[in-house]
Amino acid sequence: MIQTFLSKYKTIYASLFVITFWYLCHLFIQSTIIPNPLHTFVTFFRLLQGDMLLHVGASLLRISVSVFIAIVIGVSLGLFLGLHNKLDRIFGPVVYLLYPLPKIAFLPIFMILFGLGNTSKIILITVIILFQILVTIRDSVKGLSKELFYSIRSLGASKVQIYRHLILPAITPKLLTALRISVGTSISVLFFAENYATRYGIGYFIMDAWIRINYLEMYAGIIAISILGLVVFKAIDLIEHGICKWTLLEKGENNSYF
Amino acid sequence: MIEVKDLLIKYGNHTVLDHLQLHVGSQESIAIIGPSGCGKSTLLYALAGIIKPQSGTIEINGEAVNGTRKETGVILQSYGLLPWKTVWENASLGLQIRKLPKKDIQTKVSKILKQLHIIDQKNKYPVQLSGGQQQRVAIARALAIEPDLLLMDEPFSSLDAIVREELQHVLVDTYYRKKLSILFVTHNIEEAVFLGQKIIVMQPNPGSIRAIVENEHFGDPDLRKKKSFHETCVKVRQLMEGQTE
Ligand SMILES: Nc1ncnc2c1ncn2[C@@H]1O[C@H](COP(=O)(O)OP(=O)(O)OP(=O)(O)O)[C@@H](O)[C@H]1O
Numbered sequence: 001m002i003q004t005f006l007s008k009y010k011t012i013y014a015s016l017f018v019i020t021f022w023y024l025c026h027l028f029i030q031s032t033i034i035p036n037p038l039h040t041f042v043t044f045f046r047l048l049q050g051d052m053l054l055h056v057g058a059s060l061l062r063i064s065v066s067v068f069i070a071i072v073i074g075v076s077l078g079l080f081l082g083l084h085n086k087l088d089r090i091f092g093p094v095v096y097l098l099y100p101l102p103k104i105a106f107l108p109i110f111m112i113l114f115g116l117g118n119t120s121k122i123i124l125i126t127v128i129i130l131f132q133i134l135v136t137i138r139d140s141v142k143g144l145s146k147e148l149f150y151s152i153r154s155l156g157a158s159k160v161q162i163y164r165h166l167i168l169p170a171i172t173p174k175l176l177t178a179l180r181i182s183v184g185t186s187i188s189v190l191f192f193a194e195n196y197a198t199r200y201g202i203g204y205f206i207m208d209a210w211i212r213i214n215y216l217e218m219y220a221g222i223i224a225i226s227i228l229g230l231v232v233f234k235a236i237d238l239i240e241h242g243i244c245k246w247t248l249l250e251k252g253e254n255n256s257y258f
Numbered sequence: 259m260i261e262v263k264d265l266l267i268k269y270g271n272h273t274v275l276d277h278l279q280l281h282v283g284s285q286e287s288i289a290i291i292g293p294s295g296c297g298k299s300t301l302l303y304a305l306a307g308i309i310k311p312q313s314g315t316i317e318i319n320g321e322a323v324n325g326t327r328k329e330t331g332v333i334l335q336s337y338g339l340l341p342w343k344t345v346w347e348n349a350s351l352g353l354q355i356r357k358l359p360k361k362d363i364q365t366k367v368s369k370i371l372k373q374l375h376i377i378d379q380k381n382k383y384p385v386q387l388s389g390g391q392q393q394r395v396a397i398a399r400a401l402a403i404e405p406d407l408l409l410m411d412e413p414f415s416s417l418d419a420i421v422r423e424e425l426q427h428v429l430v431d432t433y434y435r436k437k438l439s440i441l442f443v444t445h446n447i448e449e450a451v452f453l454g455q456k457i458i459v460m461q462p463n464p465g466s467i468r469a470i471v472e473n474e475h476f477g478d479p480d481l482r483k484k485k486s487f488h489e490t491c492v493k494v495r496q497l498m499e500g501q502t503e
């Protein structure tokens with residue numbers, strides 16, 4: 001009974017859980033830094049009639065462009081390194097070294113090179129998630145068994161057909177997983193990227209509310225950003241259901257093995 | 259049908275097949291048996307055109323094998339089904355790659371899936387199938403392209419005895435109906451004697467052919483009950499264990 005409710009109304013359940021926890025914190029801490037959730041939602045809906053949507057839209061646009069560029073470059077490079085062992089031996093160690101580097105530290109350089117506008121913001125987000133996608137794709141291609149390549153080659157597949165029937169379907173679920181992580185990362189990077197030379201963006205909105213010590217609005221901004229993240233995650237889930245049914249089957253219905 | 263001359267295959271410095279000679283007549287069914295690691299799969303891959311030999315030649319129907327051949331059906335040791343394709347999509351993959359018209363694919367694949375009794379599973383994915391069912395899909399995929407040569411690497415090794423015998427009969431049946439040449443690798447002596455008109459016994463270090471046993475019992479449905487069947491089995495076993503005749 002409870003189990004079916006939990007799996008059917010996952011999002012509602014999770015929201016109730018978080019809001020209850022939030023309310024308890026509000027009761028116990030008794031400070032303006034944790035406002036009443038109810039008041040926050042009222043503020044949120046009031047702001048929604050203002051230009052909140054504009055802020056969310058600006059952020060969504062920056063994230064989308066960055067994710068798009070990162071996918072195009074990351075997937076191509078990942079495939080390239082994954083399929084060519086010699087190249088991977090040359091560039092693999094470099095990627096390995098650069099991957100954990102805090103790219104955010106290069107923000108001043110991006111600002112000088114690409115200006116203060118959208119370009120430097122988008123490049124910062126792109127560079128950060130690019131590595132996540134590149135490494136995921138490369139490793140998933142390398143993990144493909146030799147037998148599968150033999151199997152499709154034995155059917156007489158051309159290079160293009162091998163991509164179409166073997167490589168692309170194999171990396172898609174991994175790419176979607178990498179995408180979930182990337183979107184999460186890029187949302188947090190917004191706070192740096194939207195902290196300068198812009199008046200639009202949800203990162204800017206939250207920082208601005210914070211500086212004005214308007215905690216209600218700050219929390220309303222956090223609600224907006226969570227909804228944004230949720231929508232993107234749900235969209236990725238939908239894509240997964242549509243084109244990667246087989247991975248869900250492989251995971252099986254019963255996930256708790258312990 | 260198949261003419262192999264001086265086949266030499268190495269992985270790095272390790273010689274796997276050393277100047278191997280082999281002749282297979284057309285419409286013959288050949289069993290290859292030998293200890294693990296003696297190069298059976300490697301030989302099969304070379305015949306399928308999946309790997310290139312260091313030297314030597316392979317000719318099939320008078321044409322040198324250079325890359326994969328259109329009329330060769332291959333079934334690999336691990337089935338080689340694509341996990342993201344349904345039974346139907348897997349079985350029709352070879353025809354799709356050959357760019358056949360949709361209608362032809364439709365009729366050919368449904369016919370073959372019916373013959374192999376897996377048409378009911380056509381919308382399932384490989385993870386949802388038993389080992390025997392997956393093997394049927396692999397067979398269907400190989401037969402769908404209407405091969406004149408079928409190469410199989412331990413096709414029935416992971417199946418239980420009943421399913422194994424059933425599929426062995428499917429194979430004999432296909433052989434008579436389609437008039438093709440079959441070359442298969444097995445670890446099972448009885449299977450080799452049941453399905454092979456010739457049994458090639460291989461030895462390791464480096465991989466080469468130790469002996470070829472002619473076997474008149476091929477495909478006889480009552481074979482397993484006959485005395486001479488067991489005699490041939492014993493003979494093959496002795497050859498494998500290194501005793502000469
Ligand atoms: N990709 C590879 N790289 C290096 N060595 C390999 C490779 N594949 C096979 N070998 C070696 O080549 C030899 C023959 O391998 P092969 O797979 O042909 O054996 P097999 O007779 O099919 O064995 P099994 O019965 O266990 O399947 C083995 O000694 C193996 O270690």
Ligand SMILES: [Mg+2]
Pocket residue numbers: 298299300335411
């Ligand atoms: Mg083998």
